[in-house]
Amino acid sequence: MKRLALLAGAGLISLGLAACGGKDAGEPMSEAKVAQQTADPAGAVEAVAARLKENDLLAAVQLMVPAAKLDELRGDWKQAMAKETPSEEERAEFAANMAKLTAPGAEQALYAELEPALVKFETEMAAQMPMMIGMGQGFAMQGIQASEDMTPAQKQQGIDMINALGGWLQTAKLTDRDLAKKGIGIVVATARQIDLKTLDELRALDFDQAMGKAGVAFGGIKDLFALYGLDMNQSFASLKAKEISREGAAAKVGFSYSFLGKELSGETEMIEQDGRWYGKDTVEQLVKGMAGVEDEVADDEIVLEDEEDAVQEDAN
Structure with a gap:
């Protein structure tokens, strides 16, 4: 199932x-x-x-x-x-996450948690991103080329998309603070619109x-x-x-x-x-x-x- x-x-x-x-x-x-x-x-x-x-x-x-x-x-x-049937632990985790995303002032609380991660990314990982992106592209392309389920046209389309995504990741402003705040706002607004507080509510759909x-x-x-x-x-x-x-x-x-x-x-x-x-x-x-x-x-x-x-x- x-x-x-x-x-x-x-x-x-x-x-x-x-x-x-x-x-x-x-x-x-x-x-x-x-x-x-x-x-x-x-x-x-x-x-x-x-x-x-x-x-x-x-x-x-x-x-x-x-x-x-x-x-x-x-x-x-x-x-x-x-x-x-989900476990009580799964039920509690889902409810806690949804409560956190939909609580009053969730945007500010979530950004306060994200800011240290952005700082760590900038200081420890940002310089390695080009190499990591390049390696990821290479592995993905190898997987596509080795696929026995994809046609030659599908393989070429997949490779073209990977190249485009790689170029985008090289220039995306992943640590921009204003974008991060706006992104959190989108996540919170989406969670509130989904309007599910518990796993049981989800499973009842x-x-x-x-x-x-x-x-x-x-x-x-x-x-x-x-x-x-x-x-x-x-x-x-x-x-x-x-x-x-x-x-x-x-x-x-x-x-x-x-x-x-x-x-x-x-x-x-x-x-x-x-x-x-x-x-x-x-x-x-x-x-x-x-x-x-x-x-x-x-x-x-x-x-x-x-x-x-x-x-x-x-x-x-």
């Missing part, structure tokens, strides 16, 4: 601001609208980018997976929340509601990055897709977008199901995730049976 929850949340990449069309956060798009926006492969790619720009993660999920798989995600989310909360967090993360010069909304807004080829229920789509001042491009494979187009990789990964969950459930059942057998043997 944990892998599925991670796939559903983090993979979609993986915690509402009201999104497009005036609908409330956590409220799904109508099936008619989803069908309209996924009627052709290039339009489906652009539609996902538009929903991500609006922080509407639930709508993005609707556009990225078939309706039947979305229903499975909803059901498995509910089962996971019912099964994976259904999948759609959780995606609404996720949209709030996603918006806060984007605002934080934009503060330091990485404008993800500009990238989403600039994305343009064009159909390259189509054969039956399979199509190849090329896309381009602006990222940190650089024009990047890539390709993705799309598949058609019931008149709607989805990313082939997304559907395949979802199927693998479902298979992994089934394996976990089977393992759990085996463990349970073994424990019951052991108890019976002891009783005898």
Whole structure:
């Protein structure tokens, strides 16, 4: 279940601001609208980018997976929340962190904690940053080149993004005090808008509601990055897709977008199901995730049976 929850949340990449069309956060798009926006492969790619720009993660999920798989995600989310009971320590830690982020004067208190860390970074690590960034770029590129799951086009896109991120990190004002204060303000405002005080409140949310909360967090993360010069909304807004080829229920789509001042491009494979187009990789990964969950459930059942057998043997 944990892998599925991670796939559903983090993979979609993986915690509402009201999104497009005036609908409330956590409220799904109508099936008619989803069908309209996924009627052709290039339009489906652009539609996902538009929903991500609006922080509407639930709508993005609707556009990225078939309706039947979305229903499975909803059901498995509910089962996971019912099964994976957090410890009292986890409950206390979550409540303490949320109370700290949302308390009156949280901005000032958090900056007082951050200031010594900024000083330490400036005096002990700042000079080493160029070397560390370069090493990180090298390791990341090696990982991409060694990947057996990525196509040559995907590898090139990944390398281009790493180079752009490396250049951004070299110039980002990570120790700027005014930016730090503004960043803390974004974090605090986001936590207050999420409005969850306890883990039990989070676990009581259904999948759609959780995606609404996720949209709030996603918006806060984007605002934080934009503060330091990485404008993800500009990238989403600039994305343009064009159909390259189509054969039956399979199509190849090329896309381009602006990222940190650089024009990047890539390709993705799309598949058609019931008149709607989805990313082939997304559907395949979802199927693998479902298979992994089934394996976990089977393992759990085996463990349970073994424990019951052991108890019976002891009783005898």
